[in-house]
Amino acid sequence: MTMLRPLQQWTCDYCRQVIEAANEGVLEWIEDGDHQACGFRVVHYLPASPIKSTREAGCYHYADQRHKERLDSFLGPDGLARLLLFLDAGSGHGPLPIADAPELAKCCRRLLLPYYEEARLYWGAATKDGFFRRGDRAWAYLEDTLKSIINEYGPKTRIS
């Protein structure tokens, strides 16, 4: 059994509880001194935050209200279109460079690759075990590989 429905549920980067649906989650980020996007976080949308009664900002990390968009904006092909703007803002706008490409890549994997969000919880155990020596770098992120990581290193009930 997977704990999270792939591409429909996530683990909140603030409270660590499950974000039950894309419209209950937000991608937030900030700009560094050079106006480069950084600090990407997947968190509960304030009205859906389990901690909103005890913390005014709910699960948000940043006070900056500008850079918070619901997760459903970043799913599927339209989501990829939006995420790619962090690499190339398109003609007439100039580049909107990001400060940290691996950070953006991780964010894209969480939002676009089925089973990554759960498999990443077991990445450390799989690495320590030599799991990733079985294939090339892309293989690590393929859907069947990610399912295998969950099956081998996650709670001991199998996913179909």
Ligand SMILES: [Zn+2]
């Ligand atoms: Zn949360």
